Amino acid sequence: MASRRKTVPRAVIGRLTKYLTYAQDLCEQKVEWVSSAELAEALGLTSSTVRQDLLHVDFYGIAKRGYRVDGLRQVLTRFLGADAAWNTVVVGAGNLGKALARHGEFARRGFRIVGIFDNDPRKVGSHVNNLRVEPIRDLPGSIVSKKAEVGIIAVPATSTQAVADLMILSGIKGLLNLTLTHVLAPRGVKVVEVRLTASLWELAHLIKSDAGRAARPARG
């Protein structure tokens, strides 16, 4: 009952998404069992961490065999809400916003794009997939009428908080922020930030700070 007692730490949640992906792959390959050691090796973790993490979602294996792949997939799917259908709006119809609206994986994985919005009059009225780009003044009404729960922010950084506030006022439940600017939200509204440029900075730093060291042989 660990999952009922306490909230699961974000670091653990992040790894759970990895286990889910891996379990999905194994399922397709008709593999039935997986050990904590295999999961750990495939995902760059320790087997101890894997076992502790699965405790968080009350998923138990069997000594000597490991974990049932299909059960793992099911438990994680439910835990992460990947079985639900989430109505999702995209704000910003630039390169990134359009790409996300068209990104087939989102729809396949349960995030149905029900609207795309922009303030640029040259974009409003154009079509992305089978959606018409709407002006941002229609965003609040759309969130309500289409029962959107998730909002994706893909606008220029200067409009980030304004767009977030508008969605929050309209009752959005969660935001995926793709801009560099941090979003402030009340506790009831969840925010996950995917900061592409910042990720490249992180990568650049890691490359730079490793440059001094001697080149090492491969993998492990």
Added chain:
Amino acid sequence: MASRRKTVPRAVIGRLTKYLTYAQDLCEQKVEWVSSAELAEALGLTSSTVRQDLLHVDFYGIAKRGYRVDGLRQVLTRFLGADAAWNTVVVGAGNLGKALARHGEFARRGFRIVGIFDNDPRKVGSHVNNLRVEPIRDLPGSIVSKKAEVGIIAVPATSTQAVADLMILSGIKGLLNLTLTHVLAPRGVKVVEVRLTASLWELAHLIKSDAGRAARPARG
């Protein structure tokens, strides 16, 4: 000299990118000083964390005034390698790959896209910005001749590791992986994962697990 003694933890690096973004904004507004308390409030941290983090990059403030914004920006820019020009290739010319290749922010922030690759014959030869989509068999040669150091993976998940291996063999220094699949790389090659669908799963879980609680008043 803390920065010379030890490597900076990844969690800290993640926050440093936020300080940099915030400092850049303040610079544009001609603000000269910022306190750890203000940084903390704007970015959802504690002032203690901010002060500890800046110690990692040997950046010191002045009691009663705070930190010099421009100095902070400069130090973090250098630390994160945001002042360098990084030659970057994009693999995958689907919706996402094309959007990233066109993403102006990358170029502005020092990541110059010097090539885009795909194996789909319908895409090869088409143009994205002023780049011609090249077949993946040309990727290794291109990495070498164009001195690419950073590779962005935006292919279907099933090809992720193969594409990564190809780039690693060609001498790439860092990979930004945008697929759901974990990438294995030797220690000398840095990997940062930006898992869009997984981020939505995280968001979905946070929304779900919060649903039970009473709605709360805003921000405070």
Added chain:
DNA sequence: TAGATTGTTAATCGATTAACAATC
């Protein structure tokens, strides 16, 4: 059975927060 792998406890490690003297 013997051996492998779990569930779980304890030890370690690291990161965050608190507190406060130093100081501008």
Added chain:
DNA sequence: TAGATTGTTAATCGATTAACAATC
């Protein structure tokens, strides 16, 4: 000066790893 905010130490908190008895 008095007050605010730093740099830094110590305390707390949490996450990861190690170890091993339980068990399939």
